[in-house]
Amino acid sequence: MKNINKFLILFLAGIFTVSCEDNLDINTDPNFPEEINAGLALTSAEGALASVVGGEFMNIGGFYAQYHTQSPSASQFENIDSYNLNTTYANTPWTILYAGVLNDLKFVSAESTEAGDTATLLIAEVLRGYTFHYLVDLFGDVPYTEALQNGNITPVVTPGEEIYADIITKIDAAVAAYEANPVEAEVGDQDVIFDGDMDKWIQFANTLKLRMYIRMAYTPQADPAAVTALINEGNFITEDVKFDLYTSSANKRNPFYEVFLSQTGLGDVNHIASNTLAGFYNQNNDPRLEAVFRPGTGGTYASIDQGTGNDFNNTAVAYARPNIGPVTPVFLMTVSESNFLQAEALIRYSGGTGAKEKYDAGVTASFATYSEYFGLTGESAADYIGAGDVYEYQTGGTVEGTVRQVIIQKWAALAYVNNIEAYIEATRTKFPEVVETGTQDYAEGNRIPSAISILPGTTIPSILFYPDDEVTRNPNITQHSTLTQKVWWDQKPE
Template sequence: MKNVYKSIKNGFILIALILSTSCSDSFFDVNENPNDPPVSTPGLTLPVAQNTFASLNGTTMTYLGNMVMYNWATPSNWSANGQLFRYQFTNSFNNSVFTTPYGSIFKDLTYIQGYEDPTGAVDYTAYKVIAQVIKGFQYQYLVDLYGDVPFTEANKRAENTTPKYDDSETIYKSVIDSLTIYSEKALNLPEIAENPESSDIIFGGNMEQWIQFANTIKLRMLIRLSNTGQDAYIKQQIDLINANGMGYITEDVVANPNYSKDTNKQSPFWNYAGYNTSDAEQDRHDYTVASDYTIDYLTTTNDPRIGYLYSASEDGGEFKGVWQSTELPGEGFTSGDLSKIGVGLLKSFDQDQPIMLLSEALFLQAEAVVRGYLPGGAGEAQDLYEKAITASFDYLGVAESPSDYYNQNIPNVSWNASTDKIQAIIVQKWIALNGTSSIESWMEWVRTGFPNNLPTPDDSDGVRPVRLLYPTSEYSTNGDNVPPSSINDAFTKYPFWKQ
């Protein structure tokens, strides 16, 4: 994607200059009221929504997923992450996962979808397609993580400030239908349709790639339904994907609005868990270290990605992790003794912000072949599986050969040595998404139970959460509609697709 970003760099500089005349320091702050047509247009609003979308998924959600999936821990010289390690998933825990989509992302995307050029000279269908694809991506996670959520009455602002909560399965299938419909719109854009180009910080206005992304999100949602007895529906929907002829993503889906070494303009994950604009280490980087389980697993399977997912310890020069706990022995378990986040994840202040990795898309296709949803036999599934591992190596910048790794006679590494192919796919997906889309790994664990021997924190009751709870703000502002819940729901109330 770097070549795309270089070609649109000047466009982003222009946008930034325009916005800076009436903006705060945030990267793409359109205005306090971006829904006022004289002030904002889809061209100005789209990068704002995309940047918020990329940041939410690349920071808060990534950190949560990595902790729940035991990729990361906290050293003895910090008291951070106690709520995570106690699994205190209350109504005040990680509220931004719910509030940011409704309070910001969906608001801007809905504005784009409702905007019509007052002169009639410009058609914004391409923008509306992009808006719907991003909505589909985020709604899937809202349903996965919460269950029923506002949908049909959401995003209406003053027209309806207390939207009803819709049934989670109904939302899922509505989103799947919308991805089909909007992919068709993208295939048949009007001649006067404006191409988003420099306003699109993900694909630079390439609508074929947006269709591929929509197809891949749809495939992920359909795979989620694989244990619900709806194989006929799944196959029917995959036939519709095949009919548009665009296939699935062929490279990592990332955002980059020309990130720079300026306040509020660094790449989100780098700024969140890496270094500030003065190259000083962020506290989160110092208190986020490898877990012992993950280091042991990567070491035992001779996985060269260990040196890219994690760094050698500052004091001992070794790859060392620790168990998740709020009470650790001090000596040997400080941040200097343990491995921190590695160079394959923290690359530079202007690094692309990943949204969906190619490796995930290939693993999804491999599973679809194994389940008989996509054509091809064991050989095709194996090829997709090995290509997915290769894509993971490529994203991290691993110098070693991926084939040397996946040809080892080790279950869940070698395809042929793995008796349970689904388990092998999910375990390898867990490794590939370590440090990036680990919220996806969490949901895949909820769906499949793999990896099936992940530890839980010492401070917890030993039961991993399966969802988040609705924010307190929902009960105070929309109490007649928000479903009742209890703390136990975080551990016992599974998504509708978990049968």
């Protein structure tokens, strides 16, 4: 955690340097308007959000989605791999998201409202919704209606379903306000995600809403009409949503690389390929194997079953390891995911009409992302999704069986792109299934219980403990009794 804090502080200091005048005093509180403008606060919020999604969430999501496992001869993350997290685990990401990201966005919203800047207000509202929906997805009910109020250090928690509904309402209101009075975003290129391009922000808003509606698919709050309206409008992202303001300089590099892989961090000794993902790629002759992972000794892509590192004596360099470099972007959402969301929506709510095209587009976009940012070479997606090919879309099955195809490909497409999203979607859909060790079919996409799991049977965590720091000082938060409690949308019959 100290490495994470060091990275965040120094990286954001770098952002301040490139985003503001040379005479800006960055040692002042970034939430006082006399010392900072909305653009700088927005840049800070975007960078801090990326540091969590691309850092600690990338780490834990990779273990739970079973992209990587703890290497032999190291033990830094055995607590995660064994599902034995303690209540202090989330202290740092929770603090960054609330005290950093959301507090900065509150300032941006206030400044933009006062200035009549409907564009920047919309940007802040989308990022606010994105941040809160992940807090709900990972922690369940969280402080929301009373969060960030001056003087209130014991905010009550709001039920997750109410937070989801309010996020969508506020995004819709911000879009409507902008469309009624479209102005040029004052933040300009201090918005380092889309450079203030509001067409792209509206597309991102729509795609985020689609993600949230699909999260509700197994709940009474599922809204086929709202989903269908979004699908019919068709105004979704056309480029990957990413934060890429990274350089090769220490403490300004990709957060996962900086903290977990670099020699100034933990040194690339902990994360090696899990058979769960590597086996899927290998057995399907999928070239994404060599984009997602770096080879081990001798150029091979060796991997092991989840949680079996203690059964071996090799060091991490003998195995395939995550292929994230100093300047690899942090992806908040991709065109591939957008297409898979649309495919699932069409399967669930439109009888499957058009789903094949969106499924194929999702696989194609995944190959494109890995080609542009991870060095994928070789066959194209077209070699895998055609008639008779290994990833050919199959029609005529049950809704869940057809959805499974989409989710397995989404899982294969999110590796080191957005690991936490892969874990959350696996929790929602139960795909890839967690099956007893020895019965798995890696070619089809199965997870197994970690060999060092402290949980019974095929159970894996479905929620994170609230941070101990927060529970200790806020009597309105009651700690989860177990990591197997469910967040509000986790209602698929099992």
